[in-house]
Amino acid sequence: MVKGYSRTQIALHWAVAVLILFQLIFGEEMGVAWDAVEDGLAPNMTLTVWAHIIAGSAVLALVVWRLALRLTRGVPAAPAGESAAVRMAGHAGHIGFYILMLGAPITGLLAWYGGITDLAEVHELAKPALIILIVVHIAAAFYHHFIVKDGLLNRMRKPLD
Ligand code: HEM
Ligand code: HEM
Numbered sequence: 001m002v003k004g005y006s007r008t009q010i011a012l013h014w015a016v017a018v019l020i021l022f023q024l025i026f027g028e029e030m031g032v033a034w035d036a037v038e039d040g041l042a043p044n045m046t047l048t049v050w051a052h053i054i055a056g057s058a059v060l061a062l063v064v065w066r067l068a069l070r071l072t073r074g075v076p077a078a079p080a081g082e083s084a085a086v087r088m089a090g091h092a093g094h095i096g097f098y099i100l101m102l103g104a105p106i107t108g109l110l111a112w113y114g115g116i117t118d119l120a121e122v123h124e125l126a127k128p129a130l131i132i133l134i135v136v137h138i139a140a141a142f143y144h145h146f147i148v149k150d151g152l153l154n155r156m157r158k159p160l161d
Contacts, residue, residue: 002074004160007077012066016101019055019062020134021120023104024127027052034120035109051132053112060105067098076160079150090140134147 005013030052033043043049078087104126111120144152 001077004076004155004158006069006073009066009073010159012062012069014028015134016059016062016066018036018113020057020101020130022055023059024130027127038117040150053108056105056108059101060109063098064103076155079148079152080145081148081150093137093140096129096133097137100126100133104130140148 028046029046029048033045033049036043038100045131078090082090104123107123110116111118111123141153141156144150
């Protein structure tokens with residue numbers, strides 16, 4: 001079992017976090033472009049619309065890379081001293097993130113370029129789901145760092161090996 005996340009794994013975590021926050025904050029204009037597509041009109045391809053497509057596709061590529069690293073290099077064990085139930089909840093949250101980090105761009109691309117319009121509805125569900133997971137994730141990270149005081153945040157700041 002590796003001692004910590006590698007420099008690349010840490011960089012990927014933060015790059016994906018920034019890109020996802022960007023998507024959540026600036027996603028609305030994509031909705032406007034999509035309304036035009038659904039009305040059979042040409043969408044207004046603003047810079048924000050292109051940024052949504054490019055940032056979202058980048059998330060897909062970076063997350064595939066991240067998963068490959070998880071499988072080949074591995075990740076550190078869950079923090080010591082956690083009950084089995086809490087460890088499982090943390091694990092489930094991370095699996096949920098991976099499903100959303102892959103599912104959001106894939107459904108977006110298939111709706112926009114693949115013409116599977118129903119997937120746009122599924123795509124929209126990623127927004128509340130991601131917001132809930134992010135809030136719980138940050139609360140859990142802060143709880144560990146500042147209340148349990150196990151230095152958990154450092155795992156995503158400095159590589160250990
Ligand atoms: C969109 C935002 C975010 C996403 C999608 C996300 C996703 C993830 C995922 C999937 C993991 C599991 C490890 C891995 O496979 O790489 C993880 C670990 C971690 N994240 Fe985030 N994260 C986000 C934002 C944040 C923020 C804002 C913080 C800081 C407050 C944070 C702190 C951490 C820490 C400390 C770990 C390590 C936990 C451990 O080793 O058990 N994350 N994150
Ligand atoms: C991590 C990746 C992505 C995230 C987190 C994300 C998130 C979002 C958000 C928050 C919205 C606005 C939803 C609303 O206003 O209720 C949206 C709309 C949309 N996004 Fe994405 N997006 C991602 C990737 C993509 C990609 C790669 C495409 C491909 C073109 C895409 C296509 C769309 C479309 C077509 C809409 C309009 C859907 C509708 O209004 O029904 N998205 N996205």
